Amino acid sequence: AQTVTQSQPEMSVQEAETVTLSCTYDTSENNYYLFWYKQPPSRQMILVIRQEAYKQQNATENRFSVNFQKAAKSFSLKISDSQLGDTAMYFCAFMNPSGTSYGKLTFGQGTILTVHP
Amino acid sequence: KAGVTQTPRYLIKTRGQQVTLSCSPISGHRSVSWYQQTPGQGLQFLFEYFSETQRNKGNFPGRFSGRQFSNSRSEMNVSTLELGDSALYLCASSLVSRVEQYFGPGTRLTVT
Numbered sequence: 001a002q003t004v005t006q007s008q009p010e011m012s013v014q015e016a017e018t019v020t021l022s023c024t025y026d027t028s029e030n031n032y033y034l035f036w037y038k039q040p041p042s043r044q045m046i047l048v049i050r051q052e053a054y055k056q057q058n059a060t061e062n063r064f065s066v067n068f069q070k071a072a073k074s075f076s077l078k079i080s081d082s083q084l085g086d087t088a089m090y091f092c093a094f095m096n097p098s099g100t101s102y103g104k105l106t107f108g109q110g111t112i113l114t115v116h117p
Numbered sequence: 118k119a120g121v122t123q124t125p126r127y128l129i130k131t132r133g134q135q136v137t138l139s140c141s142p143i144s145g146h147r148s149v150s151w152y153q154q155t156p157g158q159g160l161q162f163l164f165e166y167f168s169e170t171q172r173n174k175g176n177f178p179g180r181f182s183g184r185q186f187s188n189s190r191s192e193m194n195v196s197t198l199e200l201g202d203s204a205l206y207l208c209a210s211s212l213v214s215r216v217e218q219y220f221g222p223g224t225r226l227t228v229t
Contacts, residue, residue, distance in 0.1 A: 033216055045207060045220035091160065095216060100173050103150045103165030103215045110159065 002027045004094050006108035013082045014116050020067075021077045021111050023092030033095045034068065035105070036077045040088040048090075051075065082115045089113075118144055121210050121221035129227045135196040138224045142189050142210030149191035150218060151183060154205040163206075166191050167215060195226075203228045 003026045013019035025034070036048040051059045051068050058066050063083075067076045079086055092108040095101070122141045130136050142149050150173075151163040162175040166185035183193040189210070195202055205225050209218035 035217075037220075042222075043205060044222050045209075047217065047219065050217060097214075097216055102172060103148050103167065103211070103218075104162045104173050104175070105150070105152075105160075105209075105218060106162070107160040 002029070002032075002094050002096060002106050004092050004106050004108040006090075006092055006111050008111045009109070010112045010114070012114045012116060013079075015082055015084060017082055018078060018080045019082055019113065021079075021090050021092075021113065023075045023077070023108055025073050025075065025092070025094050027073070027094065027096065029096045029098075031097065033097060034066075034075045035093040035095070036064070036066070037091045037093060037107075038086075038088045039091065039110075040085075045091075049077070079113075084115050084117060087113060087115045121208060121219055123206075123208055123221040123224050125224060126222065127225045127227075129229060130198050131229055132198055132200060134198050135194060136198060136226060137192055137194045138206055138208075138226070140191045140193075140208035140210075140221060142191070142208075143219055146210035146212055146219075147189050148211045148213070148215040149185060149189065150209045150211070151191070151193050152207045152209070153177075154207060154223070155203075160207075163193065165215070198228045200228050202226065 034051045038046045063080045089110045093105040148167045150165040165173040185191045205223045207223045209220045211218045
């Protein structure tokens with residue numbers, strides 16, 4: 001079974017600074033996807049970024065980028081130029097797109113990020 | 118394009134009752150997955166439906182069930198409610214690839 005671990009329950013950052021959220025995972029699969037989701041106080045989960053395991057290049061979406069280390073099973077999220085609207089709970093998630101694992105996301109425990117003005 | 122919608126947004130039920138939650142996916146999405154979110158257990162996968170068939174199921178008792186209709190709308194049902202069923206129930210929809218999931222706003226269920 002796959003597991004996802006986020007070791008930072010809470011983090012804080014000053015507006016306009018950069019912050020990195022950590023995530024490690026455990027799997028014996030070679031083909032999988034990794035995601036970061038954001039859940040602001042409104043509770044709506046928003047997909048931030050996705051990474052395919054077979055791609056060596058790290059995914060980037062505007063101010064959000066990942067550092068994907070497949071051998072180390074590490075998948076961190078870097079938020080540059082932090083904004084007040086980035087305040088939210090961030091979840092790292094894993095999916096193995098095969099067989100009965102299709103459609104199932106396995107989530108980490110989440111990291112609460114607070115951006116201070 | 119409209120996002121995933123869930124109804125109702127809030128629900129209060131009594132122990133022993135049953136409840137039905139509804140989820141309408143993004144137009145064109147054929148897969149719907151359901152998750153339970155609680156402070157203690159975090160986000161846990163309940164089940165996934167694709168083309169009206171349950172394709173995957175999480176580790177939840179049989180009191181939790183669901184179905185999907187031909188228009189891809191999905192419902193989940195919880196029978197004989199327990200206090201521990203109080204949670205935020207999230208549904209997510211995805212295209213045929215069933216990889217990238219888009220979430221609805223959730224239904225907050227409180228069991229008293």
